[in-house]
Amino acid sequence: MKKLILSICILIIVNCSTYAQNIRFIRSGIITYQKTVNMYAIIQRGITKENETFFKPAFEAYKQQHPQFKELKSTLTFRNNKTLFTPIGNVTSIMSFFNDPQISMQNNVSYTDLDTKQFISKKKVFDDIYLLNDRVQNIKWKFTDEVRDIAGYPCRRANGIILDSVYMVAFYTDKIPVSGGPESFHGLPGMILQLALPHENVSWIATKIEDVNIQPDSILPPKDGTIINYKGLIDKLKSITKDDAKSESTNLKALLL
Template sequence: MKTKVLLGLLFLSIGVFAQDFRGKAVYKTHRKIDFKLGDKQGGENSALQKQLKAQLMRQFQKTFTLNFTKNESTYKENKALSSPQQQMGGMQIQIMGNGGGNDVLYKNIKEKRYANKTEISGKRFLIKDDLPNYGWEMTGETKNIGKYTCYKATRKRTETRRTIAFGDGDKDGDKEEIITIETVAWYTPEIPVSNGPESFWGLPGLILEIQDGKQTIVCTEIVLNPKETIEIKEPRKGKKVSQKKFETIMEEHTKDMMERFKNRRRSNDGNSVHIEIQG
């Protein structure tokens, strides 16, 4: 009888722990850059190309925090001191389609939906849609990340790779091709939440590392049940759109920005820049 009472209390305490379970994970991102200047700037080994590539890579190196419970999470960029925009060789580097430190991605794992607050040129949008079904394939391969044993899962998708050339007159042009991208996720069942960085989710444990095309996201810190209160609030403000509608808006905005940039470049000395954009 005493044993049954003890077991009952144990299961009750486990249930309460699961309900109150929360934590935070810090992730760092970086991305490989395909970048080539035209011959007039000295080619791929020129000092200008190396400077531009280094600046682009710095803009993709960011730190984010995922605050999570069993069923909900928010994913936000950690605010850092902004560096002034630089111009090199008459070219200004700008990453389009990134709302920056004000973005908030909320995920509700139980209800399989998300809300993403973001901005484009000062206009605030609230993207509300269902969480994507990634269709992960388990491999059984393992590795350690920090003190956690992680398991490998993969998926593949097709997407459009776009090469954009800015130059003088008829040298301008875009080239598109369909490519296959593999995503590799490393998750740990030791933290039993079906969540991860960005929109990634759907595995039986927290995702600690993502290799998605040329982007890598790695967890550098985990705090479970921290002393400070973790508030997870779903964003409510912004023009409500679906993911598909937002992608259409982004495509139109990107084309407009490209045209304006090309027009400015035509008035210069005709040097060309080739940038490959992919996930």
């Protein structure tokens, strides 16, 4: 019996060692993400006692014609500590009584240099194109013990706060030792493969991970647009929406994420 137990222990140790040797740490590749937006929840938040008489019937009509979830795809190309986030395909607004909120869109092409903390993002703000050039935003992270598998990679959960009040849940893998993620999200000891903004009803998840050698000239900042920093972008948006405080807050939050 002792010999049998010893043999089983040795077998487990050998298998674990073999598995560990087969794990490849990726420092260059392409990740495909799917962004999911709960349109029903977002529209519902905008219905108040003051407008429900008119908006509720419009919302019911919207639900008859449109799905609850809007899905968008993007890629994150990375090499060492540089990343380039790019939407896939043309994103068009859904024709309906309700305009697509800024948070439900995916127009940004974003470049991040994690070594220098430089962030450059090409953003569409209403009818204007801006080239946001500033440092990466500060995100306060708190680690948890929760784990899950995403796209074949073991991931650990971390909870974060950005823009002082926006709560997020992220799952990252240290098997891709790049402190990046979709859009402007970053700052964990590994790549973010899943991220949710529960109160904004938006999430991203990696659906495909390609371990490929990316050439340095494939990861370059976007071009064209009026150069602006975060402060300038905030001031610009406030000037456009100065008569609608609620719209200002909602759009500002979406454009800064």
